[in-house]
Amino acid sequence: MxxxxxxxxxxxxxxxxxxxxxxxxxxxxxxxxxxxxxxxxxxxxxxxxxxxxxxxxxxxxxxxxxEGMLLEEVQSIRTSGNVKADLAEWLDRVFATISNSESEGLLRSLIVASADNSEVAVRVRGTISGEDTLTSRLRAGIGEAPNLTADAPFQEIAEALVGAIILRTLARAPMTPQETRRLLDATLGTRPE
Amino acid sequence: MxxxxxxxxxxxxxxxxxxxxxxxxxxxxxxxxxxxxxxxxxxxxxxxxxxxxxxxxxxxxxxxxxEGMLLEEVQSIRTSGNVKADLAEWLDRVFATISNSESEGLLRSLIVASADNSEVAVRVRGTISGEDTLTSRLRAGIGEAPNLTADAPFQEIAEALVGAIILRTLARAPMTPQETRRLLDATLGTRPE
Amino acid sequence: MxxxxxxxxxxxxxxxxxxxxxxxxxxxxxxxxxxxxxxxxxxxxxxxxxxxxxxxxxxxxxxxxxEGMLLEEVQSIRTSGNVKADLAEWLDRVFATISNSESEGLLRSLIVASADNSEVAVRVRGTISGEDTLTSRLRAGIGEAPNLTADAPFQEIAEALVGAIILRTLARAPMTPQETRRLLDATLGTRPE
Amino acid sequence: MxxxxxxxxxxxxxxxxxxxxxxxxxxxxxxxxxxxxxxxxxxxxxxxxxxxxxxxxxxxxxxxxxEGMLLEEVQSIRTSGNVKADLAEWLDRVFATISNSESEGLLRSLIVASADNSEVAVRVRGTISGEDTLTSRLRAGIGEAPNLTADAPFQEIAEALVGAIILRTLARAPMTPQETRRLLDATLGTRPE
DNA sequence: CTATAAGCGAGACGGTACGTCGCGTCTTTGA
DNA sequence: TCAAAGACGCGACGTACCGTCTCGCTTATAG
Known part of the structure; x- marks a missing residue:
């Protein structure tokens, strides 16, 4: 040969x-x-x-x-100094995108593909949270929220957020802005405005 | 008719x-x-x-x-007075069950079914969290953890937990006991032991 | 009982x-x-x-x-004294009826039913030849055609005529008036006009 | 293409x-x-x-x-100089074949198939009469029987014979040798022996 | 004058076959 | 030697009818 x-x-x-x-x-x-x-x-x-x-x-x-051909719109997270506001904007954007009739069911399809192929699962998660920009944003937000201390479980907070997105996607029940705020309060330890 | x-x-x-x-x-x-x-x-x-x-x-x-023919093992949550310990035990049990080779992939299968049918999605979520015993346990745990105040976002905390389970199920990466503790710290506002 | x-x-x-x-x-x-x-x-x-x-x-x-609910139109045969003319008129009527788009395929359907059930076969044949009016007409026509002698094989002549109808029905090729005349010449021993 | x-x-x-x-x-x-x-x-x-x-x-x-996979046995007709005898032998062979329990109902099946598909009808008729060897035999028999003159309706005689075969097949009543003779007398204009 | 048993419309049941779609493999021809 | 085209054996789809079997109702004798 x-x-x-x-x-x-x-x-x-x-x-x-x-x-x-x-x-x-x-x-x-x-x-x-x-x-x-x-x-x-x-x-x-x-x-x-x-x-x-x-x-x-x-x-x-x-x-x-x-190749970045799917879910491009949800990969960036703002860093404004207010982690709750930034993540709220991102979550709202995520739910708006997956509710969009044009790609209705796209994330749901990716979940099915994930069940078949853990490579997809890893990629979907990475893509949703912007190639780890979610964890990065959390780390950058130390001090911006009660739960975000230096030794905070950043990875687990990220999982809880992405997990909630998946859950709502499956249930075809996108979160409303109020609900995203409450979710963030629950995971960041912030208080309602 | x-x-x-x-x-x-x-x-x-x-x-x-x-x-x-x-x-x-x-x-x-x-x-x-x-x-x-x-x-x-x-x-x-x-x-x-x-x-x-x-x-x-x-x-x-x-x-x-x-009919309760699936996932019977994970529907109960202890109420011992220590919400973090109780939920940790429950989460460990959940991950042990879905890792069990006998029903390997059962939860993953249910996720695929959920993507096809939101009725299943609702039921899976209800079943995993024991017909809302999860939310009930959280409500019963007011005062047992910093985030569990009377006006806490119980629903959203539950969603974060169940969402994390689903995320790990798709990734075929069950949480270790250490990870479940960190997840609970993140959502309940508790501190590592 | x-x-x-x-x-x-x-x-x-x-x-x-x-x-x-x-x-x-x-x-x-x-x-x-x-x-x-x-x-x-x-x-x-x-x-x-x-x-x-x-x-x-x-x-x-x-x-x-x-019950006479099928093929009523083809059951009668004229008796005018000219057996060839009478049978020609009858054959033309038979082919016209089965070519009629309204009951297109009816006789063909009856043939299929005959293959399944010899009772139907007997009835179809009896009905097409008008409850034996065909044989009767042939017997009544002794002397009107060369083959129609007193000891002629009336039954077999009738069979040949009905058989030809069936054959043409299956082939979806109804006989033209010229062809019916030739068929009659062949079976009655008459000569072309 | x-x-x-x-x-x-x-x-x-x-x-x-x-x-x-x-x-x-x-x-x-x-x-x-x-x-x-x-x-x-x-x-x-x-x-x-x-x-x-x-x-x-x-x-x-x-x-x-x-492809000649069906009814091979009935495709040949003898030419001995006596058309009535030759056709009688052929008809007897045909009825013997279709009465044979081994292929019981084969011709009946072909009739059903013919009703569904006129291509089959044409082929069955062609095959039964041996790719037009029947008409050929009749033409070759000019002078051997009263009806077989130069301008005889060969086609129609053949149709009458094949039609009778089909009729008897449907009725599950094969012709006896006596009946075949009478049928031939009727169509060839011959006299009983 | 019941009661009982059959006929009836309706349609669920365990089946068989339909004709179609898509799988993953294999074979051919052309670039 | 790869790529397009697509035939192949295969398995499942969802549908149509088969002939049998309950159901609940109606109706006509028999007791």
């Missing part, structure tokens, strides 16, 4: 077309009704080309997340 | 056999590989009998939850 | 409704797509009422034939 | 296995109880492979006829 084998190399064009198509169809029809055949047809690609490079549809979805 | 129509009546035997079979197979093979045909075959029932009364497999799962 | 048992007697209304519905649907959708459930529904009758009195759908069709 | 498209080609193995299985099962259980699933299972083939190439079970049967 030669170190560099002969023949054409993986087609980047095909790879991107497949990812874009997957992202589009995932938002459109959801994970359960997403099919390899459908992706191949719309992407103008042979099925084998997909099977050659990915081992399941959740793996394609995972790669879409890595 | 008249209020009392004549003719044969729904078979309770068939209904129970279907629910039992569904519960068993769900724990066995997971939601994605659960099939109506498989249920019908094992339950000794015609497919139409299933389609007549339920409109999807997630609807059957929802009824299993209502 | 008493000679006359108690209880209500067979409902003539239901019987007739079933036969009428069957005749109508048979002409409409054909024998293969005729269903007991469809008959019961349209006739406003329980399925059991049908199964109680008939053992198959072809048996109902047979009874429709007995 | 381009004239020569790339990609896999139709499997001849599968095609033949399907036709052979269909021929066997048709003789075994009859057309009404012949099922696509049964054929697929016995042929070791996916259902879709059948649906891809044929649009109904009668279409498969038609192709069996084309």
């Amino acid at each position: 030669s170190p560099t084998r002969s023949g054409p190399v993986r087609s980047e064009t095909a790879r991107l077309k497949i990812l874009e198509t997957t992202a589009r169809q995932l938002a459109d029809v959801g994970f359960e009704r997403l099919t390899i055949e459908g992706i191949a047809a719309e992407a103008g690609v042979g099925k084998q080309t997909i099977y050659r490079w990915w081992k399941s549809k959740s793996a394609i979805v995972a790669e879409c997340l890595v | 008249s209020p009392t129509r004549s003719g044969p009546v729904r078979s309770e035997t068939a209904r129970l056999k279907i629910l039992e079979t569904t519960a068993r197979q769900l724990a066995d093979v997971g939601f994605e590989r659960l099939t109506i045909e498989g249920i019908a075959a094992e339950a000794g029932v015609g497919k139409q009998t299933i389609y007549r009364w339920w409109k999807s497999k997630s609807a059957i799962v929802a009824e299993c939850l209502v | 008493s000679p006359t048992r108690s209880g209500p007697v067979r409902s003539e209304t239901a019987r007739l409704k079933i036969l009428e519905t069957t005749a109508r649907q048979l002409a409409d959708v054909g024998f293969e797509r005729l269903t007991i459930e469809g008959i019961a529904a349209e006739a406003g009758v329980g399925k059991q009422t049908i199964y109680r009195w008939w053992k198959s759908k072809s048996a109902i069709v047979a009874e429709c034939l007995v | 381009s004239p020569t498209r790339s990609g896999p080609v139709r499997s001849e193995t599968a095609r033949l296995k399907i036709l052979e299985t269909t021929a066997r099962q048709l003789a075994d259980v009859g057309f009404e109880r012949l099922t696509i699933e049964g054929i697929a299972a016995e042929a070791g083939v996916g259902k879709q492979t059948i649906y891809r190439w044929w649009k109904s079970k009668s279409a498969i049967v038609a192709e069996c006829l084309v």
Whole structure:
């Protein structure tokens, strides 16, 4: 076996077309009704080309997340000096995004994909909380809220927040701004305004 | 249809056999590989009998939850006077149960079913937190933890806890006892021991 | 067992409704797509009422034939003194009737029913040839055609004619008037005009 | 679709296995109880492979006829110089074949298939009369019987004979040798011996 | 003049087969 | 040698009917 084998190399064009198509169809029809055949047809690609490079549809979805093709809108968190206000704005944005009829069910689809593939689970969580900007924001907020001391359980607070988002997504019951404030009070130890 | 129509009546035997079979197979093979045909075959029932009364497999799962055929082990929460200890014991029990290989993936399956059917989502959440015994326990714990004041956001604290369970379930990363303590410190406002 | 048992007697209304519905649907959708459930529904009758009195759908069709609800138009044959002319007129009428789009496929449906139930086969044949008026007409025509001698094989001539009708019905190729004349020449021994 | 498209080609193995299985099962259980699933299972083939190439079970049967897999025994007619004797032998052979319990009902099944598909009707008729060897034999017999003149209606005589076969098949009443003679007398204009 | 038993409309039941969709693998042809 | 196209065996889908079996109601003899 030669170190560099002969023949054409993986087609980047095909790879991107497949990812874009997957992202589009995932938002459109959801994970359960997403099919390899459908992706191949719309992407103008042979099925084998997909099977050659990915081992399941959740793996394609995972790669879409890595490429930042999904949930771009919810990855940033403001740092204004008031951690509760910043997180409230972020949570409101998250719930507004997932309630948007255009990508209705997208996060729910990602949850299903997560159940199939823990790589997706990790990516979804990372993506929702902006590649760990959530934990960073919490750490940056030491002193801005009673619970945010130097030895606070930042990781667990982040989990509680993201977990609540997931819970509400599954229940199709986005949080209202009042509820997000109460959630933040519960996890940051702040008091109602 | 008249209020009392004549003719044969729904078979309770068939209904129970279907629910039992569904519960068993769900724990066995997971939601994605659960099939109506498989249920019908094992339950000794015609497919139409299933389609007549339920409109999807997630609807059957929802009824299993209502009948208490799933997740019975995690529905009770101790009330000892120490809310953090009680919830820690409960969380440890929850993670032990869902890590148990016998029902490996059961909760993950229920999450997938939830994505398909908000009825299931509501039931799963109700069941995990023991038909609202979680919120009740929190209310009963007023004064046992800094965050548990009379006007505390009990609902949101419960959501944060259940959400964290779901998050860890998807990531296939059950919380260790240390982590559950930190999560409780984060949501109850307690301090590490 | 008493000679006359108690209880209500067979409902003539239901019987007739079933036969009428069957005749109508048979002409409409054909024998293969005729269903007991469809008959019961349209006739406003329980399925059991049908199964109680008939053992198959072809048996109902047979009874429709007995009741003269099917193919009434083709049962009479003229007796004018010219057997070839009379049979030509009858054959033309038969082919016109079965080509009529309104009952398109009715005879074909009856052939299928015949294959299932020899009772129907006998009835169809009897009905097409007008309760043996065909053989009668042939017997009455002794001397009107070369083959019609006193010891002629009347039965076999009739069979040849009806068989040809069936053949053309299956092939969806009705005979033209010219062809019917040639068929009659072949079986009656007459010569072309 | 381009004239020569790339990609896999139709499997001849599968095609033949399907036709052979269909021929066997048709003789075994009859057309009404012949099922696509049964054929697929016995042929070791996916259902879709059948649906891809044929649009109904009668279409498969038609192709069996084309391939000469059905009714091979009745396709030849002797030419001895005595047309009545030759046809009598053929008719006796036909009725013997269709009465044979081994293929009991095969011709009846083909009649049902004909009702569904005129292609089958044409093929059955062509096959029974040996790819028009019947008409050929009649033409070859000019002068051997009163009705067989140069301008005789050969086609219609053939139809009368085949039609009678079908009629008797439906009635499950094969002709006796005496009856076949009378039928031939009726159509050929011969006299009883 | 009951009571009892059958007929009736209705339709649930365990089944079989339908025709379709999508899976993951394999085969062919063209670039 | 990869990629498109797509046929293949397979498994499940949701639907249509099958023939059997309750139901609750009505109706006509038999006691």
